[in-house]
Amino acid sequence: MAAVLEFAGVTVRRGQATLLDGVDWVVEEDERWVILGPNGAGKTTLLQVASAQLHPTSGVAGILEEVLGTVDVFELRPRIGLTSAALAERIPRGERVHDVVVSASYGVVGRWREEYDDLDHDRAASLLTELGAGHLSDRTFGTLSEGERKRVQIARALMVDPELLLLDEPAAGLDLGGREDLVSTLSVLAMDAESPATVLVSHHVEEIPPGFTHALLLRQGRVVAGGLLDHTLTEENLSATFGMPLALTHTDGRWAARRQTRHR
Numbered sequence: 598m599a600a601v602l603e604f605a606g607v608t609v610r611r612g613q614a615t616l617l618d619g620v621d622w623v624v625e626e627d628e629r630w631v632i633l634g635p636n637g638a639g640k641t642t643l644l645q646v647a648s649a650q651l652h653p654t655s656g657v658a659g660i661l662e663e664v665l666g667t668v669d670v671f672e673l674r675p676r677i678g679l680t681s682a683a684l685a686e687r688i689p690r691g692e693r694v695h696d697v698v699v700s701a702s703y704g705v706v707g708r709w710r711e712e713y714d715d716l717d718h719d720r721a722a723s724l725l726t727e728l729g730a731g732h733l734s735d736r737t738f739g740t741l742s743e744g745e746r747k748r749v750q751i752a753r754a755l756m757v758d759p760e761l762l763l764l765d766e767p768a769a770g771l772d773l774g775g776r777e778d779l780v781s782t783l784s785v786l787a788m789d790a791e792s793p794a795t796v797l798v799s800h801h802v803e804e805i806p807p808g809f810t811h812a813l814l815l816r817q818g819r820v821v822a823g824g825l826l827d828h829t830l831t832e833e834n835l836s837a838t839f840g841m842p843l844a845l846t847h848t849d850g851r852w853a854a855r856r857q858t859r860h861r
Contacts, residue, residue: 599662601626601761601794602647606656609642609818616642618818619656624811626760629787629795631805631826634815635839640798643815644681644765647796649673661760678754678793681765685750690739694730694749695721697738701756724752728782744775748782762786762795768804780806802830807850814838 602624609617617639624630632640645651646658649670658665661676688697699713699721725731730748733741741749747767754762767783768776786792787808797809805812805826812829814821815838822834832845835854842857 599626600624600659601661602796603659604646604656605659607643607646607653607658608655609639609646609651610654616818617646617653620818620820622813622820622823624761624794624796626794627790628811629809630797630811630813631809632796632798632813632815633800633802633830633835633838634821635800637817638815638838639818640815641681641765642818644679644763644796644798647761648677648679648763675757676760678757678759678762679765680747680750680754680763680767682769685746688738688750690737692738693734694725694736694738694741695734697749698725698753698756701753721752721756724755725749728752729778742775743770744772744778747771747775747779751782751786759793762793764795764797766798766800768799768801776804780804784808802835802845802852802854805830805852816840 600623602622604620604622607617607620608615620643632643634640642651646653646665647660649660649665652665660673663673699717702713702717722731722734725734728748728751730745730752733745733749738746738749751764751767764783768779771779783797784806787795787806799805810826811824812826813823814829814834821838822829830845830852832843835845836843843854844857846853
């Protein structure tokens with residue numbers, strides 16, 4: 598089975614700051630990864646490299662059997678589904694939801710004069726329905742709740758039938774109900790054998806959907822631990838990642854963490 602991501606010694610520097618420091622990481626096509634770490638750990642930077650938006654300062658970043666620096670990124674990027682806050686900000690608030698999704702076929706944000714065939718429209722409608730957002734098709738993006746926008750963005754990311762799906766903090770800004778709805782949706786995707794390899798960035802173990810298989814823990818741009826979720830996500834590793842003693846629980850397929858309290 599071919600790796601969809603294969604990083605060797607990936608380092609990213611900006612001025613005097615090192616955002617990623619010698620990251621080694623391999624993602625196979627049937628794996629679902631969560632990347633965890635505090636603010637400034639390098640999570641989003643890692644996803645920018647994985648989405649061919651950013652080249653490493655040093656090291657080798659292999660993406661879908663291509664190597665960054667030796668491939669036309671404009672041919673590589675359409676093979677990757679991406680959701681992020683930065684991308685969401687570029688979506689016109691007056692854009693019809695159906696058009697937000699279907700326009701991914703051309704890799705554009707904001708429909709203009711492109712022509713789409715019936716297959717494109719049918720796929721967009723099908724994806725919105727699968728993600729519980731079919732009833733939003735004729736709404737404008739700006740009228741949606743934050744949770745509804747997240748669903749539409751995931752439908753857009755899946756529109757191109759990507760070989761790799763990257764989700765940068767998809768639960769950010771959601772209330773408890775919205776988060777739980779999204780986790781359930783992502784769990785269904787994760788358990789579908791036809792879904793692409795998936796990487797989810799989060800600050801919170803509570804946002805890990807059932808069905809995810811692997812974890813990568815980052816602190817200050819370095820890998821604390823990585824591998825199978827059940828082996829990697831331990832109290833020791835999580836405490837080292839967030840720099841405080843944490844208690845970790847795993848119940849009914851869901852994780853939770855809190856600061857350890859000391860009893861006299």
